[in-house]
Amino acid sequence: MGEFVRLEVAEGVGTIRLDRPPMNAINDDLTRDLVDAATEATLNDDVRAIVIWGGEKVFAAGADIKQMAEATSHQMKGRIAGLQDAFSLVEDIPKVTIAAINGFCLGGGCELALTADFRYAAEDAQLGQPEIKLGIIPGAGGTQRLPRLIGPARAKEIIYSGRFVPAKEAEEIGLVDAVFPATEVYDKAVEAAKEYAKGPTAALRAAKVSVTWGGRVDLRTGLVVERETFADLFATEDQKEGMNAFLEKRRAEFKGR
Numbered sequence: 001m002g003e004f005v006r007l008e009v010a011e012g013v014g015t016i017r018l019d020r021p022p023m024n025a026i027n028d029d030l031t032r033d034l035v036d037a038a039t040e041a042t043l044n045d046d047v048r049a050i051v052i053w054g055g056e057k058v059f060a061a062g063a064d065i066k067q068m069a070e071a072t073s074h075q076m077k078g079r080i081a082g083l084q085d086a087f088s089l090v091e092d093i094p095k096v097t098i099a100a101i102n103g104f105c106l107g108g109g110c111e112l113a114l115t116a117d118f119r120y121a122a123e124d125a126q127l128g129q130p131e132i133k134l135g136i137i138p139g140a141g142g143t144q145r146l147p148r149l150i151g152p153a154r155a156k157e158i159i160y161s162g163r164f165v166p167a168k169e170a171e172e173i174g175l176v177d178a179v180f181p182a183t184e185v186y187d188k189a190v191e192a193a194k195e196y197a198k199g200p201t202a203a204l205r206a207a208k209v210s211v212t213w214g215g216r217v218d219l220r221t222g223l224v225v226e227r228e229t230f231a232d233l234f235a236t237e238d239q240k241e242g243m244n245a246f247l248e249k250r251r252a253e254f255k256g257r
Contacts, residue, residue, distance in 0.1 A: 002033025012197030014047035027064035048197035060109025091115035100189035114145040122182035130162040200238035
């Protein structure tokens with residue numbers, strides 16, 4: 001695995017671990033490593049759920065400003081397209097993903113966290129899109145995913161001001177899903193991921209596809225997506241196991257097939 005991002009697998013849970021001290025600043029090398037880790041997480045059948053984690057001190061404090069400062073518009077168009085593609089690849093991992101957030105989760109770091117299905121934050125975590133203070137705007141999904149998650153008005157206030165959002169407020173507005181003591185965030189995320197890993201992974205994948213893509217199209221098209229993914233699940237072993245277990249009044253034992 002790469003120098004700045006690695007995939008660690010245990011008990012069905014894959015941890016995509018950012019590791020570029022001291023702040024996990026996102027540069028081209030980290031982006032390439034992220035693509036490799038997300039691809040492996042997608043293809044590896046031993047990985048049934050994902051935790052994205054930047055370590056005990058920081059999730060990611062944004063893009064590498066030194067790398068960006070002297071870039072031309074032409075250079076940035078290619079670079080930001082690559083970063084958007086990398087984050088979309090993470091978002092499209094066909095498994096449940098949880099971002100475990102310690103410390104700062106800012107700029108590109110916040111945009112990466114937004115790609116996850118769920119976000120667990122430490123009590124002292126701070127999230128935000130401070131790009132406006134650099135004379136720019138979020139470019140790796142912040143202006144698109146944030147309003148879809150918390151609503152346009154709240155997203156505009158956070159993006160326009162560039163302020164940091166403390167974990168408690170982030171939970172209140174739906175930016176994060178749960179808040180825990182800093183020493184427990186990663187373990188809580190892994191604990192939740194293990195439960196998803198035990199579930200019917202094909203059905204979870206279908207639910208993720210239906211909710212994510214159905215929300216991007218009109219209702220009738222979304223219903224077609226739902227209908228097709230629903231019917232396809234009747235070709236899985238887990239559907240048979242789930243329904244037989246219900247009829248036999250026992251707990252289902254899903255195999256991910």
